[in-house]
Amino acid sequence: EAGVAQSPRYKIIEKRQSVAFWCNPISGHATLYWYQQILGQGPKLLIQFQNNGVVDDSQLPKDRFSAERLKGVDSTLKIQPAKLEDSAVYLCASSLGSTEQYFGPGTRLTVT
Amino acid sequence: AQSVTQLGSHVSVSEGALVLLRCNYSSSVPPYLFWYVQYPNQGLQLLLKYTTGATLVKGINGFEAEFKKSETSFHLTKPSAHMSDAAEYFCAVSEGQAGTALIFGKGTTLSVSS
Numbered sequence: 001e002a003g004v005a006q007s008p009r010y011k012i013i014e015k016r017q018s019v020a021f022w023c024n025p026i027s028g029h030a031t032l033y034w035y036q037q038i039l040g041q042g043p044k045l046l047i048q049f050q051n052n053g054v055v056d057d058s059q060l061p062k063d064r065f066s067a068e069r070l071k072g073v074d075s076t077l078k079i080q081p082a083k084l085e086d087s088a089v090y091l092c093a094s095s096l097g098s099t100e101q102y103f104g105p106g107t108r109l110t111v112t
Numbered sequence: 113a114q115s116v117t118q119l120g121s122h123v124s125v126s127e128g129a130l131v132l133l134r135c136n137y138s139s140s141v142p143p144y145l146f147w148y149v150q151y152p153n154q155g156l157q158l159l160l161k162y163t164t165g166a167t168l169v170k171g172i173n174g175f176e177a178e179f180k181k182s183e184t185s186f187h188l189t190k191p192s193a194h195m196s197d198a199a200e201y202f203c204a205v206s207e208g209q210a211g212t213a214l215i216f217g218k219g220t221t222l223s224v225s226s
Binding site: 004031033040041042043044045048050055056091093095097098099100101102103104105106108 | 116121144148153154155156157158161163202204206211213214215216217218219
């Protein structure tokens, strides 16, 4: 089966610009996660969806980050405006409701 | 609140030597525990997991880990390192419910020399 797809793989923007990341989970996976992985640290959850509803967004900086999951399938994560400290790898993961999460390759964002 | 501590940000071993990566966790409920591996410019791949039952779990690529509740530990081992094991390894915990988000440690980089 196809894995979790993410695009773009790399993005370089200047601070105060906006950027969007896209994730397509494994077919049939109801739960979708966005994690932020800053260099030298482990991934940290930003937001979790169950179908198209938000389960947990307590660590999402809502003044600049937004995410949606239309029709309970694909998801988009947006940053507007970006700050230098947003430079990180953004990982999308999905699960079928089991304990195992499947991760995409990530999008590496560099903010200059 | 749950947390994960990985002791040693960098571990170096010789090819054929024992690999031991340490992980301690904190959880107020029975945890689910995971080890993931990340190769450069790739996503995370699950090595093994503990949910319930047998405390010694075997994973892919010859890795195994033992859940020790009394020590709140879940250390990862492999009897004989291969060059291809060089990567970053992350220990993670969840609250023991299916679909719960993971809390990761900071990771340990494993280097393998010939």
